[in-house]
């Protein structure tokens with residue numbers, strides 16, 4: 001499948017075949033592509049918690065108005081923004097190996113770390129939250145396309161009870177649940193593509 005075919009083939013699954021199990025290897029290859037997503041300063045803000053445990057999926061289903069696809073999916077994947085990503089320590093972890101491998105020199109390393117320090121210091125609480133959402137949104141789209149590439153279907157969903165999900169899955173405070181993605185093999189009936197606006201309805205060139 002080329003990208004145009006992949007984009008056309010991805011639909012939000014209505015429901016999943018209940019007996020389909022996904023292995024760690026399935027997830028590993030999906031995440032190997034997902035990790036190529038862009039992120040601000042390459043700080044890679046997005047973390048995932050993959051729930052395959054049946055009892056936990058049932059509990060997640062109850063927290064989301066009983067949407068059955070959470071139960072029938074092979075996994076429910078909690079997508080989280082990591083508040084500790086926008087820090088100098090995280091930047092050093094990310095850029096030190098590049099310096100040691102001589103991919104960047106000392107000057108570029110210092111310039112980059114200084115820039116990230118300024119960026120991190122200037123982030124207000126609200127801006128950090130927006131940064132997490134922005135970065136996670138881009139990341140998780142990679143995840144859904146990667147899943148489709150390897151033959152798995154997904155459905156993105158809001159998290160309706162963040163505190164409940166946090167407690168159920170022991171999610172630490174620095175990780176903010178952003179979305180829930182159900183994943184597995186879709187049942188046969190594919191939801192017809194919902195109406196899409198014409199390009200001219202949502203794109204302007206140069207000015208309004």
Ligand SMILES: Cc1cc2nc3c(=O)[nH]c(=O)nc-3n(C[C@H](O)[C@H](O)[C@H](O)COP(=O)(O)O)c2cc1C
Pocket residue numbers: 010011012013067155156157158191193194
């Ligand atoms: C933020 C977000 C939340 C969504 N929540 C749900 C949901 O709770 N249940 C559901 O069945 N689909 C959910 N969807 C899927 C949308 O309904 C779907 O993407 C849209 O109708 C377009 O269909 P398509 O993805 O098949 O093109 C959600 C999508 C997004 C982006």
